[in-house]
């Protein structure tokens with residue numbers, strides 16, 4: 001009974017051949033199969049905070065670029081050829097804005113699930 005309850009700290013069982021291998025190994029020394037690392041705790045797992053921050057950054061960036069590219073900040077102008085600026089304001093910044101919004105939304109979903 002006592003032996004059963006004793007946790008094996010640095011050993012684990014290969015899921016392919018069933019032999020005991022060192023816990024830190026990523027490949028079984030007996031059957032050469034790649035053994036997935038057991039993740040008991042994930043302190044650096046995605047909790048959404050990173051995605052939200054980056055998403056909001058993209059949204060902000062899109063707003064700033066759009067502001068300058070659309071000419072609202074006259075006399076300050078982006079040194080780009082005239083035919084490219086409409087492309088930026090029509091496709092570039094909206095895509096960046098939506099992408100950032102989506103990323104932030106994805107981060108919110110991750111946070112809800114945690």
Ligand SMILES: [Zn+2]
Nearest residue numbers: 014017028031
């Ligand atoms: Zn094995």
